[in-house]
Amino acid sequence: MHRRHRATTALALICALSVLVLPGQASADPAPPPSAGGEGDKSLDQVRREIDELYRKAAVATDAYNLAEDQAQDQSGEIVKLARSIVAGEQRIEKLKDRLGAQARAQYRTGGVPRSAQLMLSGNPDLFLRGAGQLKQGQQAVKRMLDEMTRTQEDLRTYSKDASTEWTKLEANRKRKEKAQKEVKKQIDAAEKLESRLEAKERERMLQLERDEQYRAQSAWLNSGALKGGKGGAATSQGRQAITYATAQIGKPYIWGAEGPGGFDCSGLTQQAWAAAGRDIPRTSQEQWRLLPKVPVSAMRPGDLIVYFSDASHIGMYLGDGAIVHAPRPGRNVTIAGAGSMPILGVVRPG
Template sequence: MSVLVLPGQASADPAPPPAAGGDADKSLNDVRREIDALYRKAAVATDAYNLAEDQTQDQSGEIVKLAKSIVAGENRINKLKDRLGAQARAQYRTGGVPQSAQLMLSGDPDFFLQGAGRMQQGQTAVKGMLGELTRTQEDLRTYSQDASTEWQKLEANRKRKEKAQTEVKKQIAAAEKLEARLEQKERTRLLELEREEQYRSQTAWLDSGALKNGGKGGAASTAQGKQAVSYATDQIGDPYVWGAEGPDAFDCSGLTQQAWASADRAIPRTSQEQWRLLPKVSVADMQPGDLIIYFSDASHVGMYVGDGAIVHAPRPGRTVTIAGAGSMPILGVVRPG
């Protein structure tokens, strides 16, 4: 396939970097590394937030199901008690004399035989209702205990979510504060330095022979993979917003999740869970639509589009874009479908 290239972005064959600028560049590189570290911490916290949010939604749904089960169990118990009460009232109307004694005193053999059968059926029915009542009450206790456990998990995840949210905002604010101290020309040069670093990483990756055929062409993709790539590339230019999963803004794993959702394939919400749960493939065998997981903590993800390039949502302050697949340290590759 023909790789999609945006101006200034790394691809399989990136343009050479501009010349370095001496001591000033060394200082700016220190700033760049510090900013990158802050955004990396924000990415890790974003993953923690997204996971807690996902689990919170699951637990909320489980609590709703348990609540419905509890209501159904209570209704069943009430009906069983009503039926048992009707049996007790019927016995009371006969003066409390047991049915067996009434039959023995009747003196009518036919009445005795017919009544004995009905009595046995009635006793079996009452015994069955008592057994069902006991089982339903036990189920109700289990549902209540499960609901209590889910509420505790929900509260724990709510706290994790709040903590992660605070951490995300803290790290992004620190990075933005550093960038705000720079003059416009320094910010421009900072971006150039970032692209130079991406170029060096991408070139080294391609030169290592990581891709078959030198990164040209790429393996054939599945129909689902093509649809996922189409969705992801259609979002180019949309802003990165942490915790966002479309339709007009994305974080890195929100983009990949929604891209595969458009191909009718549900995948985990976070890059760490995508790495943990999806089938792994070798870098040499990856095809368009596969997800490349980055950094040792699996804190970033991009979608391979072929020809040594990815589409991804980089970080706050940036937009969904095309970049070199080897421009960041690769942890591994997973294939959703």
């Protein structure tokens, strides 16, 4: 099975690269030119666009789910740290209480007469002076213990308050996750229901219409001169590692919320690819767009991430020569596609 998967991956790469080698003819979509459509294609194309829109809404909801999941994990970790701090603080207070208790017990054994009074009544000036110094040191030690206890108690109150805040956030994120999960399921179910009504020939024709549209978009993008200049240069060593990981996943299914190894959503693929290259990046396409350094399309280089649609709901990794590797949507597998086959919002550079 593994040899067959590697062979499939290698074949996909060869097929894609075979149409990318000539800069003047670069096209990451090996599909033939658009075919002529009839009147029946109009209604079928409307269904396709409706299905695409449902999957796009599912992608937005998936990003919301992934972000809530990521934040919930961070908050859970913070709560654990706070809990440990509270336990450590309580143990420290117990130790301070024991030490102060020892001081009190020592005084009780002297009959409750303060050490200062005992020294004054001794009648020995040398003993008095020596003891007075010891007494001062003892008083300072007690004061330090009391001050430390006060600070520790204040810290415990802060830790408890922070823990309560994190619990509130965690509960809010749990609800956000549940809501997003329901929304993802709702949109995917609606899309699959629409697709299930189509006959096999209609589904095949609809797929061809999709390829036709991607071909037109890719051709228009290449003809616009978007890649002219080549300012981005070659991939960095980290970029090459990220590309190696991402292309090795070709053929694996899109699974919403997944980060591998069996399947990926779009940002799960890009995140794990760059993690394999030693660079941690945010989990969602929207956070990757928001937080990673932006570069002009004309200056992008292999390994950069191209963000799609105005809401940053999709992302893919640039391979060079006008191609990306990405996890398209539910029902599809990780594949190579034209970088301009979808509306580009911008480009970000993890490293």
